[in-house]
Amino acid sequence: MTTRVLLVDDHPVVRAGLRAVLESVGDIVVGAEAPDGRVALEMLSRAGGSVDVVVMDLQMGSGMGGLDATRRIVAAGGPPVLILTTYDTQADIVAALEAGAIGYLLKDSQPETIGAAVHDAAAGRPVLSPSVTARLMQRVRSPGTSLSAREIEILRGLATGASNRALAKELFISEATVKTHLVHIYDKLGVDNRTAAVNRAREEHLI
């Protein structure tokens, strides 16, 4: 039985590459592609039954981000979500797994590795890149400052210099909620303003 995939990535080039790689390893067919989280959700709600696994990038230039989309797909009882991205920072990995992703792969993986991972994820088996596993172990060994997935997202926005209003729009929440998150972040990081929070987050390699 062939595995049917929904590709979510804002780069046409990457989508084409993944399509080529996946369909060349056999027993995989890319049934649909989406350039961001919003479109992916629409596609799933319309033809969810025909997708065995979602292969999702985390970084989206615009539109709904990968984390948000993953959360919603999982919440809606959709197909398993396999994160396929470029970065392997602790913050990204933990946030993705907390959001409910079934796996976390790096884009520089070998084609066969990616193919095997897609089959595993579709079957509900968790998959992690070796380097990702390493970072995860590193984390459990040293229980650092624990920010929630949502808080990390907020922090990322902060680092770009976004205002509360811009942050709210970006994450589809109200300014009030952004402020609530900020208070928690300041508390956990031991600071009292956004710039200091960004500074501390960089120091602790949270972003």
Add this chain to the structure above:
Amino acid sequence: MTTRVLLVDDHPVVRAGLRAVLESVGDIVVGAEAPDGRVALEMLSRAGGSVDVVVMDLQMGSGMGGLDATRRIVAAGGPPVLILTTYDTQADIVAALEAGAIGYLLKDSQPETIGAAVHDAAAGRPVLSPSVTARLMQRVRSPGTSLSAREIEILRGLATGASNRALAKELFISEATVKTHLVHIYDKLGVDNRTAAVNRAREEHLI
């Protein structure tokens, strides 16, 4: 006459995607692929005459980076180098152009755009993504991003998350003066708040 391309990117997925995209727009053939700068240089020195343009990523996980490779190819009188990457920071763009690249494209460009750019680059015509052009204009408008010594000091303080009052105490000036400096800094960096200023300053290696 078909344009012959050498692809340099450390991600197999991206190479596959670019190959698919380029060869689908017509009159382009990907003659060779290299996973890093070193391999690319070897290929060129052995079969340089058969490459019309090098399509190069900047970020390479390991091995020789894209900047270094571009410099050497240009120095050796090799084919034009078109940078195709994910980021559009001023630092990256300026560095690439200084290294001698003939163009700078973003990976989220449309396939047809990329195809046209490859043809242009091969013919020796410079090409830039719109957003890249915007950043460059931004840079030329702000003359060399030349901040005064005092402004750099302020910026350093900003980066630590200090308030205007703390900054004033630290530098033995009044809050009013701090605010004046800040306005000038925002102006020169093209931003409108302290966190964004710090972000931009990091990008441009001003701190």
Add this chain to the structure above:
DNA sequence: ACCGCGCTCAACCGATCGGTTGACCCGGCG
């Protein structure tokens, strides 16, 4: 001597941020 520029300061105002209280929903856990 004059001009330009960087640095300094003041006063003012609207916009944004920081902080608090209180509330609701949901999912996981004992």
Add this chain to the structure above:
DNA sequence: CGCCGGGTCAACCGATCGGTTGAGCGCGGT
């Protein structure tokens, strides 16, 4: 089942920040 934590939101207030105008000082160059 009830509890708790995470996420969401509202309303409110004082503090801080962003932006403007206007002005004085000292230093270096034409």
